[in-house]
Amino acid sequence: MAIIEVTGVRKAYGRRPAVDGVSFAVEEGEIFGILGPNGAGKTTTVECIEGLRVPDAGVIRVAGHDPVADHDEVTRILGAQLQESELQPKLTVREALALYAAFYPNPADWRPLAERLGLGEKLNTRFAKLSGGQKQRLFIALALIGNPRVVVLDELTTGLDPRARRDTWALIEDVRRSGVTVLLVTHFMEEAQRLCDRVAVIDKGRIAALDTPSGLIRRAAGSTVISFTPSAPLDDIALTELPQAAAVEEKHGRVTIHGTDETVNAVITLLARHHITAHQLRVSEATLDDAFLDLTEASA
Amino acid sequence: MTTTLTPPRPARAARTSRTAAVAVLKTETRLFRREPAGLFWIMVFPTVLLVVLGSIPGFRDPDKALGGIRFVDAYVPVAVLLSMIMAGLQAMPPVITGYRERGILRRMSATPVRPSALLGAQMGLHGAAALISALLSLTVGRLAFHVALPHQLFGYALGLLLAVLSALALGALVSALSRTSKVANAIGSAVFFPMMFSAGVWLPVQAMPDTLGRIVELLPFGAAAQALNEAAAGSWPGWDHLGILALWTVLLSAAATRWFRWE
Structure with a gap:
């Protein structure tokens, strides 16, 4: 069953179309990749799915809900890691996890979650003092803390060193094994090839191809x-x-x-x-x- | 499975949003206490200034230019307004603009909680800090310099409340108009000095020459200063002063709401 359905979505900034008629469906339990060059419309597409932007045209459903009209419902089903967002610099890891846990009706216990993400030693560290990899892991934790059915990860490993990137990949596979659907935005081929069950290649606001990684190669x-x-x-x-x-x-x-x-x-x-x-x-x-x-x- | 055991959603949702708002307020209170510079300028500096000026012997003698009261008497309301200007105009806008600039508001938009909870918490905290600072100035003025407590207590409280609201509204407008926290600092400072002047930091409003005094009374903190002076002396603050203050609050809030961007 499709947990995310995107049909004919368009979004323009001024006169420049960012997303120009994109349709795809993400099945429950898969890791679905959105791949494309910079400025192809990847982030705009997922921001529409997250309900952060209102599409000019088209229909989006997350487990049957409209991300704009049923924003509250969708935010309980969908956990998000946004590109280039931060937290309050003096907020500690523990405080961030406890705060975000309070936002959800059915939150995960944040202590084991922090352990699982390798943040157990960092609970008293302030956000500003975390390394890039630690910040990303904290954002994954925040995306998972509401016990979502689907997580959207936007350019998760950008700026990480190869070691941290590989660790993060293992983590994403782990998340999927726990039954959560993953929508992954990336411009790293290796990442898409390694993780994704299916990949939509977006270019200039349109889907250029949608297939399994090996299907795309063939x-x-x-x-x-x-x-x-x-x-x-x-x-x-x-x-x-x-x-x-x-x-x-x-x-x-x-x-x-x-x-x-x-x-x-x-x-x-x-x-x-x-x-x-x-x-x-x-x-x-x-x-x-x-x-x-x-x-x-x-x-x- | 587990979902069948949970109570119907509306009740849960309401409870969650209440818990969430409390959690946001608690967290922001903790973060607020981690900013010693901000706390100093809002909660300590105005009273320190009052003590320093009050220690000058000449300022403790009745002054004809001030209508027979002492300079230190006239300076208590000034210190009170100074804390509000510090909180609303100096401390708050860089915080709110930074929250937007860093994508903290956006991150919160992707949760069931509205980012307005963060703004509400910030405004509440800065307002509360300014009011606590006001009480400190009144207390120190009373204990150290025998400045009488306001005779018209309700009028004084109303003046304080309106002054805090207008300071927060002004700060919110600065946050709305600033794209980055650097710009917020710059605009904040540019507005800061005229506001301090109109509150009487350099020269209490009662002592200003006629024309200047009349112009200053049209500004939010000039009107606030006059309202507090009247209430301190024992009469109900003039409706003209309260009205001007209320009008400013409404206009500034409307403009801030109109121009505020979440990202």
Whole structure:
């Protein structure tokens, strides 16, 4: 069952459309990613879902409720971590957790929650004295403190070091295991590939693609990349006529071919026929990065 | 499952929002107490100024320019108004603007609690601090300098209440018009000096030359100063002074509400 339904949502700032007809549904229990370049409309979309902005057109339902008209109800179902928000600088972790717990009819016990998020040692530390990673973990705790059915995490790991980022990912998987649906906004491909069950790629206010991460990669042209240094020049050999070779480049004596599994076999056969050895032959799968660039360029 | 055991939602919601408002007020009170500079300027400085000036021997003799009362008598209402100006205009706007600037109000909008609870708590705290400071000035004036307590107590209390409200409304308007807490500090300071002047910090309103006095009485703290002086002397404060003060409060509040942005 879909816990979030977004249908034909539009939102413009002045005359500039930020979100231009976006529709998708998030199923209960999944980690759903919204991926896109800066300024693509990701944050505006989730802010409409959180009820912080009123869409110009379209319908949004969170567990059947309208985020604007039933704001109170939606805020009890949906926990949010906002991009670039802070807390009172002199508020301690303990006070923040206790305060936000008082906002909800059925709050989680904040002590085990703080332990689970690795904030147990920091309860008496003021917000201003926390590190970036600790602040983010506190915001995750605040998003979870109302025992929500769905959490929206907007650019959660931006500004974190790789270690803290990985810890945060483990945490998000943990949150999902506890039965909470996660809507994740990110511009990190690796994050989306690692965490998300499905990803909506948003570009210029529209959905460019919606699929599983591996589906998106497969969909991108030239998802298999073959590269090698030939033992002799390839001048006379028509590599471009290889089956499904999307692109062929040669640079500093090294050849790179984008294609499919079929292309790999064809290249090897072709080279063997010409008695050319492929030195340092590498075959790699394209990443979500490649797929993303491909998708966002296609709609440009 | 567990939801079937919970009481019907309206009752729960009402109880939660009451608990939430209390929690916000408690938290903001704690944070307020963590600002020693703000506490000093609002709650200590006005009385210290009164004590310093009251220690000058000449200010303890009856003064013809003040209609026969002593300077220190005239300065108690000034100290009282100074605490309100400090609270409403100097201390509060940077806090509220900072809450908006840092996204604290926005974060609260994503919970079942309205961010107006934060603003209400801040205004209540600054108002309460100013009133406590006023009581301190009255007490110290009475004990140290034998300044008589206000003879028309109700009139004085009404004047105090209106003065606090207008100070908070003025501060709220400064917060509404300032995009950042730096701007709030700048605008606050620009308005601060005229307000201190009109309250009589440099020269009590009674001692001001005629024309100047009449202009100052049209300003919120000039009107407040005159209302408090009249009540201190024992008569009911003039409706013109109370009326001007009330009008300012209404206008400033309306403008603050009109222009306030949550983000």
